[in-house]
Amino acid sequence: MSLVWQFVVSQYKHDRLHFWLGILVALLPAAAGVLLLGVSGWFITAAAIAGLSGVFLNIFVPSAIIRALAIARTAGRYGERVLTHDATFRFLTDLRNRLFAVYADRGAKGGRSALLLNRLTVDITTLDSVYLRLVVPLVLAILVAVALLAIWMSISVPLSLMGFFFLAVWAALFWFAYAGADRKTARRVDAASDAMRLRAADLAAGRRDLAIYGGLEGAADRVLAADRKLAQAEDIEERRADRLNGISLFVGQSFLAMTLFICVWSTSTGVLSVPLATGLVLVVMALPEILGQPLLGLVRLPRTVLAIRRSLATEADRSREQGGATSVGEHDASDPDKAVLRFVGVSFHYPGAKRKVLENLSMQIEPGEVVAIAGRSGCGKSTVAALASRLRVSDEGQVILKGRELALWDEQHLRRSVTVLSQRPYIFNDTVAANLRIANAEAGDSELWSALEKAALADRISKKRNGLQTVLGEGGLGLSGGECRRLALARAFLTRQDLFILDEMTEGLDAQTASDVLARFLEFRGGAAVLMIAHKKLELDAADRVVQLQEMPARQYAHPG
Structure with missing residues (x-):
């Protein structure tokens, strides 16, 4: 009442x-x-x-x-x-x-x-x-x-x-x-x-x-x-x-x-x-x-x-996102906290749900660290990714990016610092170049070809009559599922982020393609931290540490080996 x-x-x-x-x-x-x-x-x-x-x-x-x-x-x-x-x-x-x-x-x-x-x-x-x-x-x-x-x-x-x-x-x-x-x-x-x-x-x-x-x-x-x-x-x-x-x-x-x-x-x-x-x-x-x-x-x-x-709840989210928003630069050297991403007592439940999908989750990712989130279907792995990228806002607790609460980042600087690679990347009904320049509007053709080369897609695009100006159909019509995934990877190669979030990026790919896509990404990401939603052995083996989500509350353990 x-x-x-x-x-x-x-x-x-x-x-x-x-x-x-x-x-x-x-x-x-x-x-x-x-x-x-x-x-x-x-x-x-x-x-x-x-x-x-x-x-x-x-x-x-x-x-x-x-x-x-x-x-x-x-x-x-x-x-x-x-x-x-x-x-x-x-x-x-x-x-x-x-x-x-x-x-x-x-x-x-x-x-x-x-x-x-x-x-x-x-x-x-x-x-x-x-x-x-x-x-x-x-x-x-x-x-x-x-x-x-x-x-x-x-x-x-x-x-x-x-x-x-x-x-x-x-x-x-x-x-x-x-x-x-x-x-x-x-x-x-x-x-x-x-x-x-x-x-x-x-x-x-x-x-x-x-x-x-x-x-x-x-x-x-x-x-x-x-x-x-x-x-x-x-x-x-x-x-x-x-x-x-x-x-x-x-x-x-x-x-x-x-x-x-x-x-x-x-x-x-x-x-x-x-x-x-x-x-x-x-x-x-x-x-x-x-x-x-x-x-x-x-x-x-x-x-x-x-x-x-x-x-x-929606009004509260809006107030939280707008009320104290300040412009945050790409680096905050004054903050003593060295972690790229921290979850502090984070809880979340979907509207109308009887129980929380996450309760009192605490974890952190250090610079350059690859952390995998694993667990049974429905335990909240994708919710963690959505919270880390501010596509959703937690009910309780704090999500902190580079020492500053995520809600306080303005949209422009946040998207320069965090990139999400999902299992279903959206390919627009536009040219290959336009689809790539979503990540970097100032990128020249040479940079686009370099990104495609790193993603092992340059040969495929170069064989098309119009090259970078080839128009792709809605949803990537004209490319296979694996090629769409590689195009999304090439987008990521045009950025230099502090945190990459991989939301089951290799799901639906055959073993060879999945291994190649993941290896190319890890080779490219340099010193960026990676939060990886994973359930395949390939992905878990690539991680430095695994956070296993089970029945609430979640617990954390180091990945063996």
């Missing part, structure tokens, strides 16, 4: 005027609706008695009050919709812009665009329920309950005691809806929504290849399977909401029956007049609608909390 409160406070601070204005205007139709039933019931009954008994009754004042309340209720309902949604959209527009800035940066760094789009759209849509379905309904329920208790106490003690009891039952129902919220189902909804959007994006992007190889139907079935799981999880939520609404209606009908009984008894003993008793009964009829409104927001609170946690 602290996360929800933190989010509400941030919305309040963003625009205090519209925050309270929305609540005050929402109170108008609620109060007008309750009073309209009460005054109408009293007036109709009083008019009937006056007509039967011949007693004079001023019908103009009650009629005017009823008309005024009806107009206020209609206008208030419209104003409520406008102002509460306006207060919400003002805040969410600003939040969406801030999150989009972070997600756009993450997408540029290789994040899944479908997943980021899902976060931006679904999370923002979920967050509009905080103010509209939680804050406003709960505040209205509390204000209406307090006002009615004060009125009942001034009219009848038995009525006030009974009212207090039933309002306490509603409060207990709210607590039950909050305390018994189905967090597991919320995570299932979240995961199924992500899976459906990601699979749909993959289906749309790869429909040509899927159609050629006959996988279109299977891919569509996977999207539909995710959609069914999403529907099943949402159905569980809906059934729970229906049960709580049913209980709320039962409490309301029981309250109505008891109020009717007390009012009949009070009129028979002369404590209450018949018109007043009628008005009190009709007022109670309006309560289930008002007091039942917060239940849907409380049922969906776990989904809301997931969205809030992600948005606040």
Whole structure:
């Protein structure tokens, strides 16, 4: 609940005027609706008695009050919709812009665009329920309950005691809806929504290849399977909401029956007049609608909390990356720490995950040292590489590059100091020269040929009619997988970095090609430190030291031999 409160406070601070204005205007139709039933019931009954008994009754004042309340209720309902949604959209527009800035940066760094789009759209849509379905309904329920208790106490003690009891039952129902919220189902909804959007994006992007190889139907079935799981999880939520609404209606009908009984008894003993008793009964009829409104927001609170946690974590990442950013040169000779890269108590978990993938990881890489990260699939090897290159930001602990916390490096200097070579290097639909000059825009043709020579790709490119001006297709079309890997290696040869990160660079290559690519890289890297994500014996044997990631916490040992 602290996360929800933190989010509400941030919305309040963003625009205090519209925050309270929305609540005050929402109170108008609620109060007008309750009073309209009460005054109408009293007036109709009083008019009937006056007509039967011949007693004079001023019908103009009650009629005017009823008309005024009806107009206020209609206008208030419209104003409520406008102002509460306006207060919400003002805040969410600003939040969406801030999150989009972070997600756009993450997408540029290789994040899944479908997943980021899902976060931006679904999370923002979920967050509009905080103010509209939680804050406003709960505040209205509390204000209406307090006002009615004060009125009942001034009219009848038995009525006030009974009212207090039933309002306490509603409060207990709210607590039950909050305390018994189905967090597991919320995570299932979240995961199924992500899976459906990601699979749909993959289906749309790869429909040509899927159609050629006959996988279109299977891919569509996977999207539909995710959609069914999403529907099943949402159905569980809906059934729970229906049960709580049913209980709320039962409490309301029981309250109505008891109020009717007390009012009949009070009129028979002369404590209450018949018109007043009628008005009190009709007022109670309006309560289930008002007091039942917060239940849907409380049922969906776990989904809301997931969205809030992600948005606040994203905001924190943005603040960490921007708040203290200073220009860091390529060398920091004043720092006594000689390690190129240090992890100090680093922990990380992916949004929505039940457990951390890394917890309290500490290690360091000395200048010129080759350190391999090994372990079973899914233990966090690639996460270490992403954290070391600031493609992801740790939840706890510090990642320190050359004596300075990684979050404090500006982007330009960071990319001059750290290069990542992955198993799937991206080759752009451009010339060979343009693909190489991504690493060094000022490199001349002779430097490009030298880099290709070191990567054992010069002969292959020189045989092409246009040489360095040969246009490669999207994803390196025109080169084999091994040749694409060598082209990425030639890119690296155009740089002089302090740290190279190899994310399973030789994966998918045959033994001879893998050995050649790795040997050429190690020969070239000179005195640069290397962080190598590895599981092949070839890579492990090339390392000076191995950090073995196992079940948390990770432990470190020296590679034998």
